[in-house]
Amino acid sequence: MILAKKTAILVVSFGTSYPETKKACIDSIEDSIRNAFPECGIYRAWTSKMILAKLKKRDGLHIDNVAEAMERMASDGITDVVVQPTHVINGIENDRMKKDVLSFAGSFQSIRFGTPLLTSEEDHAAAVEAVMQEFHDLDAKEALVLMGHGTSHYANSVYAALDYRFKDMGAPHIFLGTVEAYPGMEQLLKMVKAYDPVQVTLAPFMIVAGDHANNDMAGDSPDSWLNQFENAGFHVRPVLKGLGEYEGIRNLFVSHVKDAMAF
Structure with a gap:
């Protein structure tokens, strides 16, 4: 039947x-x-x-x-x-x-x-546009630093490609790195210092604003992204908002x- x-x-x-x-x-x-x-x-x-x-x-x-x-x-x-x-x-x-x-x-x-x-080229462009729309009120003198997860899987190359795409689509002030892979904090600090913004806004490039966002990105530990950017001399504003929002x-x-x- x-x-x-x-x-x-x-x-x-x-x-x-x-x-x-x-x-x-x-x-x-x-x-x-x-x-x-x-x-x-x-x-x-x-x-x-x-x-x-x-x-x-x-x-x-x-x-x-x-x-x-x-x-x-x-x-x-x-x-x-x-x-x-x-x-x-x-x-x-x-x-x-x-x-x-x-x-x-x-x-x-x-x-x-x-x-x-993030699977197709169209996905990449749509994701960049979604982020740019979400942070449309950021001044060009403010840097937006996004924290992706990162992985040992070869698909990790998507993060560096997307960082490039932000610049290509007219957002030189947006930077994308990862907490567990490349590009990491070392690369982000180098790029953001070269851009020389008046403020750094941190936000997770993850579906939810969970452990990584609350602790690795905006936490109190010395190696959190918030503290590392503050120690580098930047005024930092964390935004705990996941991509699902x-x-x-x-x-x-x-x-x-x-x-x-x-x-």
């Missing part, structure tokens, strides 16, 4: 233990997708085992991992799945997620994947779901 087609969208995120940024970023992305595809069920999965365990212990809150979400959809009679990651790049987390999803291929009639935020970024994820639907 052939089952009637029943399509669902699984939104996969790394996750966060910060309730406020979860609501402002992850929930907002899911809501945008839900509003764009009211005919589809929307499911959630997070990939960080550490965060899932912390939420369970601290809040008694259970959020499905990828395997649990796939099992839940199969149990609910879903026949066709579109998986949309909220990952920034096609890195290690995304590779693992796809492997976990595809282990359930026999349970569904079809499984399709939307792409991470940017309308242009949410729209980009919706377009990725549309592309996967049309495949």
Whole structure:
């Protein structure tokens, strides 16, 4: 017997233990997708085992991992799945997620994947425009320094390419680095000093403003980006706002779901 087609969208995120940024970023992305595809069920999965365990212990809150979400959809009679990651790049987390999803291929009639935020050249341009729109009121004498995550995966090259694209698209005052890879703080300090701004605004280039944003970027430790820039003589203003709060970024994820639907 052939089952009637029943399509669902699984939104996969790394996750966060910060309730406020979860609501402002992850929930907002899911809501945008839900509003764009009211005919589809929307499911959630997070990939960080550490965060899932912390939420369970601290809040008694259970959020499905990828395997649990796939099992839940199969149990609910879903026949066709579109998986949309909220990952920034096609890195290690995304590779693992796809492997976990595809282990359930026999349970569904079809499984399709939307792409991470920065996949195509059009994505890169749209992301730059979204950031420029968000910080349109910054004076050219103010530098905006964005903190990306960074990875040992070859996809890390996206960050340096995007930094170049900001300049190419008319924003010489915007700099993008990473907390765990290249370009890092050493390169950022060199470039920002050469630009010689009157103020440095720091913001995360991550889906949520979580641990990295609160601690590595704007924290009290001597090696936080805030303190390193202040020690270099700059007046620094941190903005704890994840990419999920940017309308242009949410729209980009919706377009990725549309592309996967049309495949």
